[in-house]
Amino acid sequence: MSITAPAGFMASGVAAGLKSTGAKDLALVVNTGPRFDSATVFTANRCKANPVLWSQEVVKDGVVRAVVLNSGGANCYTGAEGFQTTHAVAEKVAEKVGIGAIDVVVCSTGLIGLVNSRDDLLAGVESAHAALSADGGGDAAEAIMTTDSVSKQCVVEGPGWKVGGMAKGAGMLAPQLATMLVVITTDAVVSAADLDTALRAATRVSFDRLDSDGCMSTNDTVTVMASGASGITPGLDDFTEALTQVCTDLAMQLLKDAEGADHEIAITVVNAASEDEAVEVGRSIARSNLFKAAIFGNDPNWGRVLASVGTTQAAFDPADLDVAMNGVWVCRRSTPHEDPATVDLTPRDVTVTVDLKAGDARATVWTNDLTHAYVHENSAYSS
Amino acid sequence: MSITAPAGFMASGVAAGLKSTGAKDLALVVNTGPRFDSATVFTANRCKANPVLWSQEVVKDGVVRAVVLNSGGANCYTGAEGFQTTHAVAEKVAEKVGIGAIDVVVCSTGLIGLVNSRDDLLAGVESAHAALSADGGGDAAEAIMTTDSVSKQCVVEGPGWKVGGMAKGAGMLAPQLATMLVVITTDAVVSAADLDTALRAATRVSFDRLDSDGCMSTNDTVTVMASGASGITPGLDDFTEALTQVCTDLAMQLLKDAEGADHEIAITVVNAASEDEAVEVGRSIARSNLFKAAIFGNDPNWGRVLASVGTTQAAFDPADLDVAMNGVWVCRRSTPHEDPATVDLTPRDVTVTVDLKAGDARATVWTNDLTHAYVHENSAYSS
Structure with missing residues (x-):
């Protein structure tokens, strides 16, 4: 399923011994063509992991024929040795698949800082190659999990073509890519240039608006590969819509599986002067630990919402802001309005709406609450 | 003590019924002269509470003769009614002390959003005025506490003159003023213009570098009043040094009393291209929930330090960063160096040093770890 749902792809997921638990930890996705168009976006973090440094070179010509992914070590801040490991893994995939390493x-x-055994990785690639199959998408999705509690997969169908995706990520979710690895496949015929346009449009309103804990990762990568195996060339708008649907679906799966979260929070900023300002305001709220802790405590503390709004440069009148929580307008014109006691925050899904009254743009940013379990999981992660 | 240690000041702290516990909740500080020079800095939050909106007008002429402070309600987002309450409180203080309201x-x-009883506040001012004394500093410091576990006071002596201070603040500590109210007094002869210069220099390296939880408050105010009662005019450098000492001492008291914290963390960025860039990098680390949760778990997770550095625009080579934790250089040239297992993070005080190798500027930013208790206290605060 998922990434192997579109025609022209094979995948696998195997245990290479990188995870001490013996769980699957290495995934391979191979585009069998006939076309090999691709597009990729990476983390905006300036401290990039070795696989990102390598892959940035790979994607430049718009051709990607395989993606190899491992959990059990980020290969970040591991120096020249780490980069050589990444390179060796790409060469091994290339050798087994019969392609060039520069397409991997x-x-x-x-x-971070953990050096994986190169031997384990290379042996894992051998196993993963041997295990490649046209229905290996599920195994691949499982192999890229870290603190994820479930694997994340998604398929959207167009007329005669499909888009499939898999994702990992459960914390360190922040803009300019939530921390995550995402592979998306399609059997539609789409040029590399169109894939790039569509992917940037899709990630801008999905992964880039996920801000689980404000922390930006060093390894984020979203790659889309088009095999053209369906022989059908969709309109760019239709394809972009399907791709956006896949990215949004996967983003919501990431949000729901965020480490330790009790609530998924959709912060919608309306009547902003621009979409960028709506995102800026939404993100400032999404990053307020005080707001996030209040939601964990089922406390509709709208003062913490406005205190966050006030830290932005967006256009608004500080004396004329409206805030709703789960549909109850607890604040109108920057003063108390409906009784906060009528806001029921016990359901997992929480909505916050902020009306800036400064224009007609809007945007939604998604985040989670700040919980005991988040603190626990992130204080114990490497111990 | 504290604010009443310098000559020319009287203070008091009384219970005005604003706190449901019956604890002291209203403080009054009066400068009895002969001089009434002052300087004040306010929160940079664009959503400012009514007392800040009022006080911004008061301080414009450099003359402040009294400060009245209440806990038990921020009077923020309380609309015209709230502003009128602030105004009425200033008028009442003016009437009792025999000064103009525009000097209060x-x-x-x-x-936030809580409307205090104006009658309670006005009656409280009457009581506070009746209780004014030359050794009322301790009562005043107690009356401004909210979630503070201890009152914060400090005195620094110059030759023949003193500087005293009190502060409140225990969470929502962030730049452009940690959330807090601070009153500083001195009996030195210092002009309003010099006070302003000295205060901005002092807060820049103290309160402005405290970033407990990244949340900027709506009410922050730091006021310094000079009575001139000592008759001594110190050099501006000497006075600035004493004032900086008071601000730093109070800032460290705020840091140590931050809600739910288990560790005080001093993040020092060295060899930055500029002091601003050193602060930017320090603050980015101070705001990483992942880093802060790791410290709570006594986990010297330097990868999370570098991942935060990478989100800044400061000058550095991502492949050549050094990180020390409690003096152990766990990362050199962006690769693992000394064994993180040798870092003992059990003491409360933690130091993190990041060497950017891009210049010779440095700065220290202080923060706390992210704990279960922080989440608990801030999810239960208003419940």
């Missing part, structure tokens, strides 16, 4: 995207996830 | 700074702290 490498992704790693796990602890 | 008003500060409030507590829950």
Whole structure:
């Protein structure tokens, strides 16, 4: 399923011994063509992991024929040795698949500073190649999990073509890519240039608006590969819509599986002067630990919402802001309005709406609450 | 002590019934002269509480003769009614002390959106005025506490003159003023212009570098009043040094009393291209929930330090960063160096040093770890 739902792809997921638990930890996705168009976006973090440094070179010509992904170690801040490991993994994939290493995207996830055994990785690639199958998408999705509690997969169908996706990520979710690895496949015929346009449009309103804990990762990668195996060339708008649907679906799966979260929070900023300002305001709220802790405590503390709004440069009148929580307008014109006691925050899904009264743009940013379990999971992660 | 240690000041702290516990909740500080020079800095939050809106007008002429402070309600987002309450409190202080209301700074702290009883506040001012004494500093410091576990006071002596201070603040500590109210007094002869210069220099390296939880408050106010009662005019450098000492001492008291914290963390960025860039990098680390949760778990997770550095625009080579934790250089040239297992993070005080190798500027930013208790306290605050 998922990434192997579109025609022209094979995948596998195997245990290469990188995870001490013996769980699957290495995934391989191969585009069998006939076309090999691709597009990729990477983390905006300036401290990039070795696989990102490698893959940035790979994607430049718009051709990607395989993606190899490992969990159990991020291969970040591991120096020249780490980069050589990434390179060796790409060469091994190339050798087994019969392609060039420069067409192999490498992704790693796990602890920073941890050097994985190169031998384990190379042996894992051999196993993964042997295990490749046209229905290996599920195994691949499982192999890239770290603190994820479930694997994330998605398929959207167009007329005669499909888009499939898999994702990992459960914390360190922040803009300019939530921390995550995502591979998306399609059997539609789409040029590399169109894939790039569509992917940037899709990630801008999905992964880029997920801000689980404000922390930006060093390894984020989203790669889309088009095999053209369906022989059908969709309109760019139709394809972009399907791709956006896949990205949004996967983003919501990431949000729901965020480490330790009790609530998924959709912060919608309306009547902003621009979409950018709506996102800026939404993100400032999404990053307020005080607001996030209040939601954990089922406390409709709208003062913490406005205190966050006030830290932005967006256009608004501080004396004329409206705030609703789960549909109850607890604040109108920057003063108390409906009784906060009528806001029921016990359901997992929480909505916050802020009306800036400064224009007609809007945007939604998604985040989670700040919980005891988040603190626990992130204080114990490497111990 | 504290604010009443310098000559020319009287203070008091009384219970005005704003706190449901019956604890002291209203403080009054009066400068009895002969001089009434002052300087004040306010929160940079664009959503400012009514007392800040009022006090911004008060301080414009450099003359402040009294500061009245209440806990038990921030009087923020309480509309015209709230502003009128602030105004009425200033008028009442003016009437009792025999000065003009436009020389009365008003500060409030507590829950946003809560409208305090104006009658309680005005009656409290009457009581506070009746209780004014030359050794009322301790009572005043107690009356401004909210979630503070201890009152914060400090005195620094110059030759023949003193500087005293009190502060409140225990969470929502962020730049452009940690959430807090601070009153500083001195009996030195210092002009309003010099006070302003000295205060901005002192807060820049103290309160402005405290970033407990990244949340900027709506009520922050730091006021310094000079009575000139000592008759001594110190050099501006000497005075600035004493004032900086008071601000730093109070800032460290705020840091140590931050809600739910288990560790005080000093993040020092060295060899930055500029002091601003050193602060930017320090603050980005101070705001990483992942880093802060790791410290709570006594986990020297330097990868999370570098991942934060990478989100800044400061000058550095991502492949050549050094990181020390509690003096152990766990990362050199962006690769693992000394064994993180040798870092003992059990003491409360933690130091993180990041060497950017891009210049010779440095700065220290202080923060706390992210704990279960922080989440608990801030999810239960208004419940």
